[in-house]
Amino acid sequence: MSQAAEALTAQAAKLPPEERMEVVERILDSLDQPDAALDALWAKEADDRLAAYRRGEIKAVALSDVIAKYQVNTKPA
Numbered sequence: 326m327s328q329a330a331e332a333l334t335a336q337a338a339k340l341p342p343e344e345r346m347e348v349v350e351r352i353l354d355s356l357d358q359p360d361a362a363l364d365a366l367w368a369k370e371a372d373d374r375l376a377a378y379r380r381g382e383i384k385a386v387a388l389s390d391v392i393a394k395y396q397v398n399t400k401p402a
Contacts, residue, residue: 342397 326334337348377383 346397 337345340348374383378385
């Protein structure tokens with residue numbers, strides 16, 4: 326890793342978790358390029374998962390449970 330990348334990483338590590346996540350999202354967005362083949366793979370994956378759900382092979386999880394699992398506690402201690 327370059328010195329510039331090391332310095333940015335060190336600076337980012339000092340940010341609060343919410344701001345670090347925003348930095349990560351912006352970096353990932355900058356890398357996101359349309360890819361028809363990848364989009365087709367994801368569409369097939371979604372179709373396969375829906376079919377498995379309808380066959381009773383997998384269960385759904387409530388959105389609120391997923392959000393609660395990954396939500397950062399922002400309330401003061």
